[in-house]
Amino acid sequence: MSRTDLPSQTCTIARAVAQVGDEWTLLILREMFLGTRRFDDFLRLTGMSSHLLAQRLKKLEAEGVIRREPYSERPPRYEYRLTEKGRDLWAVIIALKQWGDRWLSAEDTPVQIVHKTCGQVTKPQLTCSDCGEPIEAHDAEARLSQPFELERQAAGRAP
């Protein structure tokens, strides 16, 4: 199986990975959340090649994660903005950031998150939607749906 088959999987993690789970896409999203909107700023700030950037922006637009908007007619100029679907990826980027801050940083974190509502610097954490307590890997148990369970048992075997 190749990466191009990921979108057709049942697993929603695999599908999410197919849409945004590569190095450059994640960096583009980081820049989006830092307020970057323009092609050459993405180029400059991510260091990726223009070829790749153009390709990824097209893919993200086709998926509905970002939209391309003219901000000048003459000369024709475009900028890129997150859609609601795109903005919803914030949790993914923040989760990566928290992990990076904890495990990969020598000094202080390069980016702090301020919660506008309460005004404080915050370290967003995952909490249970039911009881509100913070939740980590060992507090949780995964329960597979029956179709998904069957699909997994069948995987990799001759039919």
Added chain:
Amino acid sequence: MSRTDLPSQTCTIARAVAQVGDEWTLLILREMFLGTRRFDDFLRLTGMSSHLLAQRLKKLEAEGVIRREPYSERPPRYEYRLTEKGRDLWAVIIALKQWGDRWLSAEDTPVQIVHKTCGQVTKPQLTCSDCGEPIEAHDAEARLSQPFELERQAAGRAP
């Protein structure tokens, strides 16, 4: 700049992306959190090539995300387990899952998360560590450290 330069960046998101931000690594992590431990189960359940799997497992081991442990001496057999650093990536995988469930799923979610402490099916959400309220992109403001800000201004220009 190539992907191989990502680990040397100041940004902890870029560093995190360099360690775990690719398609197959994210799928391996999904399997880890579902309890998969053995080489051929990863092969079967992710559909990736054995070459890639061996390579990624080595990289993750070198980074300290997983560890390789013998579970049988004769014949020599190994299994892979998450380290604490690896288990801490749970938030990333869950964030991807929630996004996938919301935006990419036709039917019910294939995987439910049960909070062992309270016994309920939960949809983990990011909350502010200070006030405890749920937090999303528009509630937050990024504040860059000065060194990082300067690095960004300098990026892509001749020195």
Added chain:
DNA sequence: GTTAGTCAATTCAAAAAGAGAAGTGACTTC
């Protein structure tokens, strides 16, 4: 005591993706 099977890989050739430099077109500013 062969023969088949399991598991954890490694090897190899072909195909796909990425990197880096250069070029393009529609303008604006000096």
Added chain:
DNA sequence: GAAGTCACTTCTCTTTTTGAATTGACTAAC
């Protein structure tokens, strides 16, 4: 009218990925 900006596209070269086959150290079945 020359130079610069922005949003790309094109080109070649290199690296990575794919997919199939193979290996080696065993065990279990006949």
